[in-house]
Amino acid sequence: GDSVTQMEGPVTLSEEAFLTINCTYTATGYPSLFWYVQYPGEGLQLLLKATKADDKGSNKGFEATYRKETTSFHLEKGSVQVSDSAVYFCALSDRDAGKSTFGDGTTLTVKP
Amino acid sequence: EAGVTQSPTHLIKTRGQQATLRCSPISGHTSVYWYQQALGLGLQFLLWYDEGEERNRGNFPPRFSGRQFPNYSSELNVNALELEDSALYLCASSTGQPTQETQYFGPGTRLLVL
Numbered sequence: 333g334d335s336v337t338q339m340e341g342p343v344t345l346s347e348e349a350f351l352t353i354n355c356t357y358t359a360t361g362y363p364s365l366f367w368y369v370q371y372p373g374e375g376l377q378l379l380l381k382a383t384k385a386d387d388k389g390s391n392k393g394f395e396a397t398y399r400k401e402t403t404s405f406h407l408e409k410g411s412v413q414v415s416d417s418a419v420y421f422c423a424l425s426d427r428d429a430g431k432s433t434f435g436d437g438t439t440l441t442v443k444p
Numbered sequence: 445e446a447g448v449t450q451s452p453t454h455l456i457k458t459r460g461q462q463a464t465l466r467c468s469p470i471s472g473h474t475s476v477y478w479y480q481q482a483l484g485l486g487l488q489f490l491l492w493y494d495e496g497e498e499r500n501r502g503n504f505p506p507r508f509s510g511r512q513f514p515n516y517s518s519e520l521n522v523n524a525l526e527l528e529d530s531a532l533y534l535c536a537s538s539t540g541q542p543t544q545e546t547q548y549f550g551p552g553t554r555l556l557v558l
Contacts, residue, residue, distance in 0.1 A: 437486065
């Protein structure tokens with residue numbers, strides 16, 4: 333079945349540091365890939381997505397590129413802020429099954 | 445545009461009772477999905493409803509059930525509650541086929557079973 337493996341956390345960075353959160357996946361077919369963010373006490377918010385190989389999703393300074401050859405979708409941001417502190421989930425979508433499969437989440441803490 | 449809404453925000457039940465959780469999708473969305481986010485277990489897919497029909501369910505026992513109403517809102521029912529059902533239950537919605545894959549999530553219902 334489908335699976336998503338995320339870089340284990342927690343990750344602690346200083347403000348303005350570079351962020352990378354690794355994500356690799358296993359899936360049949362050609363899934364769409366997503367990054368969601370969850371702030372404390374809230375639900376998931378869609379951060380960015382990519383629907384086919386070599387697509388780059390971007391939002392709020394975050395980027396991720398759909399790499400079919402390495403089955404990866406790593407999240408990056410050039411300069412993190414304290415307000416980026418949250419849990420980040422990588423996910424893939426199985427269109428036919430109507431479900432998304434999520435990684436375990438990576439907790440990011442950014443210190444001033 | 446209003447997002448996905450869920451009610452109640454918190455629910456406290458005792459073991460053996462039944463819980464009913466509600467979800468209203470984004471206007472125009474016909475698919476509703478339910479996920480369980482239990483501590484230490486990540487996000488697990490529970491159910492998918494589209495156009496009033498159950499289309500798929502995850503690896504959960506039959507005491508987890510639900511339905512989708514003609515206005516596309518949905519209920520999740522959990523019967524014979526067990527302590528391990530304590531979790532955040534997230535509802536998501538999306539448009540219908542063929543572009544249904546982007547799911548938008550609500551804030552969740554936090555269920556505590558004592």
